[in-house]
Amino acid sequence: MALGMSIGEKIIAIKEELPDHVLLVAVSKTKPVEQILEAYEAGHRCFGENKVQELTAKSANLPADIQWHMIGHLQTNKVKYIAPFIHTIHSVDSLKLLKEINKQAAKNERMIDCLFQVRIAEEETKFGLAKAELESILNSEAFQALNNIRIVGLMGMSTNTGDAKIRLAEFNNLKEIYTAIKEDFFESSDSFKELSMGMSDDYQEAIKAGSTMVRIGSTIFGARNYAVKHS
Numbered sequence: 001m002a003l004g005m006s007i008g009e010k011i012i013a014i015k016e017e018l019p020d021h022v023l024l025v026a027v028s029k030t031k032p033v034e035q036i037l038e039a040y041e042a043g044h045r046c047f048g049e050n051k052v053q054e055l056t057a058k059s060a061n062l063p064a065d066i067q068w069h070m071i072g073h074l075q076t077n078k079v080k081y082i083a084p085f086i087h088t089i090h091s092v093d094s095l096k097l098l099k100e101i102n103k104q105a106a107k108n109e110r111m112i113d114c115l116f117q118v119r120i121a122e123e124e125t126k127f128g129l130a131k132a133e134l135e136s137i138l139n140s141e142a143f144q145a146l147n148n149i150r151i152v153g154l155m156g157m158s159t160n161t162g163d164a165k166i167r168l169a170e171f172n173n174l175k176e177i178y179t180a181i182k183e184d185f186f187e188s189s190d191s192f193k194e195l196s197m198g199m200s201d202d203y204q205e206a207i208k209a210g211s212t213m214v215r216i217g218s219t220i221f222g223a224r225n226y227a228v229k230h231s
């Protein structure tokens with residue numbers, strides 16, 4: 001992005017660059033509501049956060065027509081705080097968590113869109129399911145009984161490396177897993193169609209590999225300063 005562009009200008013420039021089938025999730029974690037409002041005023045409605053407390057505080061202070069996406073690791077005991085309003089959860093990594101999302105969605109008489117997070121990176125630090133673990137969840141009776149969640153696709157994060165070839169290979173791998181899971185479990189589902197992959201540094205490769213949702217933060221809002229307290 002060109003220097004000196006406002007947040008609104010950056011949002012508009014990125015959306016112009018993205019193919020029509022790719023949704024921009026603007027990752028606003030650590031950024032103040034004023035900056036989110038700048039993006040909102042430029043017409044953007046879809047924002048991603050990775051911490052429950054920050055997400056609930058921001059949603060309470062921003063317009064109700066924002067679609068909030070939870071993109072970070074989610075603890076089961078915190079689902080209840082976001083269940084009333086969350087639009088999509090990208091980071092489902094266990095059946096236990098999915099059951100709790102279903103329970104809290106039912107309590108709120110709503111349906112919550114979910115993606116399973118699949119581990120494609122070599123780093124041990126990245127959360128996510130192996131393909132076999134995902135298949136065993138999808139084959140379970142407990143999964144069949146969940147009526148207040150809708151599985152809309154898969155999410156993954158590439159290895160944090162400067163090597164674009166490695167990232168592209170990992171995204172291609174996730175696309176293959178997505179295609180296999182779609183065929184084996186969601187052939188007749190119209191909702192299972194999303195592949196959430198790509199961040200500021202790698203969204204070009206992710207789109208080449210078939211991404212339908214990119215999660216972009218620092219390119220829009222600038223670098224994050226974790227030294228500042230945000231609670």
Ligand SMILES: *Cc1c(COP(=O)(O)O)cnc(C)c1O
Nearest residue numbers: 027050071199200215216217218
């Ligand atoms: C922070 C974060 C992003 C955005 O990262 P940028 O490099 O700032 O674009 C995307 N996805 C997840 C899961 C994140 O935690």
